[in-house]
Amino acid sequence: MTDSITLDSTDTHGHSDHDDHAHPTEKQYWIVFVILAVITAVEIAWSYMGLEGPALVVPLIIMMVVKFLMIAGVFMHLSFDSKMPNGRTFYLCFGAAMVLAILVFLVVLAAFEFQI
Amino acid sequence: MAVIEEPLALPSGTTKARRPLGAFSRPRNATGLVDWLTTVDHKKIGIMYGMAAMFFFIIGGVAALLIRLQLAAPNSTILSADTYNRVFTMHGTIMVFLVVMPIGAAFANYLLPLQIGARDVAFPRINAFSFWVFLAGGLMLNSSWFLGGGANGGWFNYAPNNGAAFSPSTGIDFWNLGLFIAGIGSLSGAVNLITTVLNMRAPGMTLMRMPVFVWMTLVTQFLLLFAIPVLTAAQLLLLLDRQFGANFFNVTQGADPLLWQHLFWIFGHPEVYLMILPAFGIVSEVIPTFSRKPIFGYPFMVFSGIAIGFMGWGVWAHHMFVSGIGPLSVTAFSVATMFIAVPTGVKILNWLATMWGGKLILNTAMLFSIGLVTQFTIGGLSGVTHAVAPSDTQQTDTYYIVAHFHYVLFGGALFGFFAGLYFWWPKIFGYKLNEKIGKWNFWGMVLGFNLTFGPMHILGLQGMARRMQTYDVSMGFNLWNLVSTIGSFILGVTTLLLFVNAWKSYSEWKAAGRPNVGADPWDARTIEWSIQSPAPEHNFDVTPTVSDLDDFWHQKYAEDDEGKLRQVATGDELAQPGNGEGVHLPAPSYWPIVLAFSLPIVGYGLIYSLWFCIPGTLLTIISIYGWALEPADDLDIDDHGHGPDQEMEPAV
Amino acid sequence: MTAIPVEDAVEVADDHGSDHHDDGHHTSLGLSNMKLAMWLFLGSECLLFGALISTYLLSKARFLTEVLAGNPEVLGTLPANLIEEFQAEGSVEPLFDIPFTSASSFILLMSSVTMVFAHQAISKNDQRNTRLWLATTAALGSVFIAGQVYEFTTFYNEGLRFDGNLLGSALYTLTGFHGVHVTVGIIMLLSLLVLAFRGKLNQDRAETLELVGLYWHFVDVVWVLIFTIVYLIP
Numbered sequence A: 001m002t003d004s005i006t007l008d009s010t011d012t013h014g015h016s017d018h019d020d021h022a023h024p025t026e027k028q029y030w031i032v033f034v035i036l037a038v039i040t041a042v043e044i045a046w047s048y049m050g051l052e053g054p055a056l057v058v059p060l061i062i063m064m065v066v067k068f069l070m071i072a073g074v075f076m077h078l079s080f081d082s083k084m085p086n087g088r089t090f091y092l093c094f095g096a097a098m099v100l101a102i103l104v105f106l107v108v109l110a111a112f113e114f115q116i
Numbered sequence B: 001m002a003v004i005e006e007p008l009a010l011p012s013g014t015t016k017a018r019r020p021l022g023a024f025s026r027p028r029n030a031t032g033l034v035d036w037l038t039t040v041d042h043k044k045i046g047i048m049y050g051m052a053a054m055f056f057f058i059i060g061g062v063a064a065l066l067i068r069l070q071l072a073a074p075n076s077t078i079l080s081a082d083t084y085n086r087v088f089t090m091h092g093t094i095m096v097f098l099v100v101m102p103i104g105a106a107f108a109n110y111l112l113p114l115q116i117g118a119r120d121v122a123f124p125r126i127n128a129f130s131f132w133v134f135l136a137g138g139l140m141l142n143s144s145w146f147l148g149g150g151a152n153g154g155w156f157n158y159a160p161n162n163g164a165a166f167s168p169s170t171g172i173d174f175w176n177l178g179l180f181i182a183g184i185g186s187l188s189g190a191v192n193l194i195t196t197v198l199n200m201r202a203p204g205m206t207l208m209r210m211p212v213f214v215w216m217t218l219v220t221q222f223l224l225l226f227a228i229p230v231l232t233a234a235q236l237l238l239l240l241d242r243q244f245g246a247n248f249f250n251v252t253q254g255a256d257p258l259l260w261q262h263l264f265w266i267f268g269h270p271e272v273y274l275m276i277l278p279a280f281g282i283v284s285e286v287i288p289t290f291s292r293k294p295i296f297g298y299p300f301m302v303f304s305g306i307a308i309g310f311m312g313w314g315v316w317a318h319h320m321f322v323s324g325i326g327p328l329s330v331t332a333f334s335v336a337t338m339f340i341a342v343p344t345g346v347k348i349l350n351w352l353a354t355m356w357g358g359k360l361i362l363n364t365a366m367l368f369s370i371g372l373v374t375q376f377t378i379g380g381l382s383g384v385t386h387a388v389a390p391s392d393t394q395q396t397d398t399y400y401i402v403a404h405f406h407y408v409l410f411g412g413a414l415f416g417f418f419a420g421l422y423f424w425w426p427k428i429f430g431y432k433l434n435e436k437i438g439k440w441n442f443w444g445m446v447l448g449f450n451l452t453f454g455p456m457h458i459l460g461l462q463g464m465a466r467r468m469q470t471y472d473v474s475m476g477f478n479l480w481n482l483v484s485t486i487g488s489f490i491l492g493v494t495t496l497l498l499f500v501n502a503w504k505s506y507s508e509w510k511a512a513g514r515p516n517v518g519a520d521p522w523d524a525r526t527i528e529w530s531i532q533s534p535a536p537e538h539n540f541d542v543t544p545t546v547s548d549l550d551d552f553w554h555q556k557y558a559e560d561d562e563g564k565l566r567q568v569a570t571g572d573e574l575a576q577p578g579n580g581e582g583v584h585l586p587a588p589s590y591w592p593i594v595l596a597f598s599l600p601i602v603g604y605g606l607i608y609s610l611w612f613c614i615p616g617t618l619l620t621i622i623s624i625y626g627w628a629l630e631p632a633d634d635l636d637i638d639d640h641g642h643g644p645d646q647e648m649e650p651a652v
Numbered sequence C: 001m002t003a004i005p006v007e008d009a010v011e012v013a014d015d016h017g018s019d020h021h022d023d024g025h026h027t028s029l030g031l032s033n034m035k036l037a038m039w040l041f042l043g044s045e046c047l048l049f050g051a052l053i054s055t056y057l058l059s060k061a062r063f064l065t066e067v068l069a070g071n072p073e074v075l076g077t078l079p080a081n082l083i084e085e086f087q088a089e090g091s092v093e094p095l096f097d098i099p100f101t102s103a104s105s106f107i108l109l110m111s112s113v114t115m116v117f118a119h120q121a122i123s124k125n126d127q128r129n130t131r132l133w134l135a136t137t138a139a140l141g142s143v144f145i146a147g148q149v150y151e152f153t154t155f156y157n158e159g160l161r162f163d164g165n166l167l168g169s170a171l172y173t174l175t176g177f178h179g180v181h182v183t184v185g186i187i188m189l190l191s192l193l194v195l196a197f198r199g200k201l202n203q204d205r206a207e208t209l210e211l212v213g214l215y216w217h218f219v220d221v222v223w224v225l226i227f228t229i230v231y232l233i234p
């Protein structure tokens, strides 16, 4: 983390979010949307297949994560912003929060679920 | 960008308001009280944080002395059991949320921009809002003293005791909503200060050239950013339970009250670290200055702080060893807690190594810093003893725990803050505090503090439970309780010497015709000493360019031909003259304070009658729009008499 | 005569209130203060929603345990037919109308795309499309909220009370809290729309719109999590 954001202010003068790098085109956004819609359809179908246990849950979780990453990466521009200088700061801040939340609350739920 | 040209002032001399969105204008040329109420200057906000914290400190301190008075002798009845519960709960809550946290915020606000070479924080209005909303929450919490009594469930307010069934009086509602509101301030402050540190540094101020205080504050603010929302979530559940009949902690419906404990301590342990880290940062500035040596192992100092920040998230259940969590949890959290002592120990060793072989100048600021190092070590060691779960089973809920956290919080955090006050006082107010009273202040507090809390170790190990209103003669707790009470009054009186000192030093300074204390009265190391004292409103005349850790020191001292360190210039020679010509500062605003004080109206509405929520919410909405629609900056304000054709400097 | 960059002078402090007119110039990282602040804020929201989602999962599990064990205190809070269905399925799934919620989830997902198009339009200073897409996004969001109101009404009519049992408290709280977030987003979108119609939402203020967009996508992403965790996984 540190080496990516130790630049002097002078190094990055004149950079702005808008002109330095291309955002995806309208078409790409539609493609992402279609993929998201398809995943959602599969999710719903999967939940109606009458499966149980991990066979039901694991694919659902995987699809959920994929959707999450696609929205954050494409719609929220994380994957594009992180290509600009120091742009990784955004996803480092957000990602740290996300990872922290997942870890901490998984421990809480595990403590309750298994009484360990 | 388009450029417009228009006269700044109309011929009549009245200035033309610039209202880009057709709405409000900003307060201008405010003086006196209005100036303080509408200011967005980080230095004034820092001072207000400090003053508010001192105000609450006195309330919390009186509560503390009442507790000690009650416990001075066995079977005492000065406080009834119910009052006793309220007094210790409010004492803890006030000290944690309204004293230690805001003093940390006071130093952060005042010092961060100065230490990184910035004009102000990233969002000056949000900064003002953070302060006012903290004050609004704090006042709301304290209004409960007059409205049916304070909260009585302990500062961690465990479920299900915090539910309406067991605590029907409104004290806990005030606790809940007051802290909820104050929490909004901590959160917005965290966003603001992190952005400031990451994005507002002067040229050359790389992360690894930032003063340790800035680093510790950065870690602190990240802890706040991620910890406060967890408390907020818990408080939301409690609010819904108490005010709207939800069942989150309703055991008859199968709810698990341990949920509260988990949520509270997920917040709570990062919380204890975010209380101590600013003090660690302060002494990391004071000790090198008065040891005449650079800080030993700067990178270790930084990374141990970051490590504490990370590890602080993995130890919360050490507060729950006896709550019935399973054996695996106990083991894991026990081990994790022992590990967190390692980065803490690294810091202590670094301070010792900084002092080792240095030319120590034992003035009051330095003494308080050494006080922190010593007393915090004792508190840290007792912390490690309760990291050992079997031993904690004996200690928990006894006075041993009370001794532990007072050694880290009072002996640590507050001693650090006192060090900071004595150290930066001349920068903030323009005169030094009296050293003689300072020494009395320090030694009196050391004596009082250790007399008060030292015996609590013994009492705890003898089995005296915490939070009991009284004890019987036959229990054998008499002697040490009496000693502790005597100590607490010594501590109370000697703590007040700070105020005496401030008042006396100020009068003497005034009587002497307000002599200039100089930019750099301590021959210090960091760039806030390169501007005049008290710090001018615009901070730096020109944004400094930094090329070293301890940049200011390196400007003053250089090696001569024989490799010997020589002073090449004094601080006053190098200091910027404090001429703010051409500097444009962010304009003041009414909205932060209005928005902040609209929230308690909603809060009181939730407690007394939902009808109140309507005007409260309306005012909130109006002030948000007022805020958004007022000009982001009022370029018509001619703060520093810059000539009309001088270039505007961006107010970043 | 002073040369004042007009856009600097009139930069709106948008709903999140910056006092500074920077879009990344003059900052140490070369990143915009506002955007950094927004991401930090969203980071803290993760913890908030994390806590609420865990609370829901725990409460639901405890609720089911009690229902299956036949705890009269809990059974007394529900109509008999729901109890039977819950006991038969061993889950609270019978409460949900998956096709309906899927449709409203789809609408919220859709609104993320339209939000992106609004941002693209403003980057090209295409005022007409900016307004169009902003309005569409706000409308889709409102449809989602309307769906949630309908859903809450259905739950209520089926006999699930907020103050009745753990499931009611947790379900209404989690989804309602998300709904409040969507509503705040709609208000921000409408405010932008008003600005746009008054001709004050120009290219230089694209960042304001982008920030509202970030918030909007975040709320959408949270719904992605809630939809799977609450509705699909029994």
Ligand code: HEM
Binding pocket: B156, B272, B273, B275, B276, B318, B319, B337, B338, B340, B341, B344, B379, B380, B381, B382, B383, B384, B386, B387, B392, B395, B396, B397, B401, B404, B405, B408, B409, B412, B413
């Ligand atoms: C060496 C580092 C530390 C260790 C290993 C440690 C360990 C612990 C443990 C295990 C407990 C729980 C005891 C119990 O309730 O049975 C505890 C309580 C506490 N600690 Fe620490 N601690 C450390 C540092 C700190 C610091 C730096 C602070 C604050 C500045 C702090 C403040 C507290 C407070 C306020 C409590 C009491 C909470 C309560 O029950 O009211 N600790 N500590």
Ligand SMILES: [Cu+2]
Binding pocket: B268, B269, B272, B315, B316, B318, B319
């Ligand atoms: Cu702890």
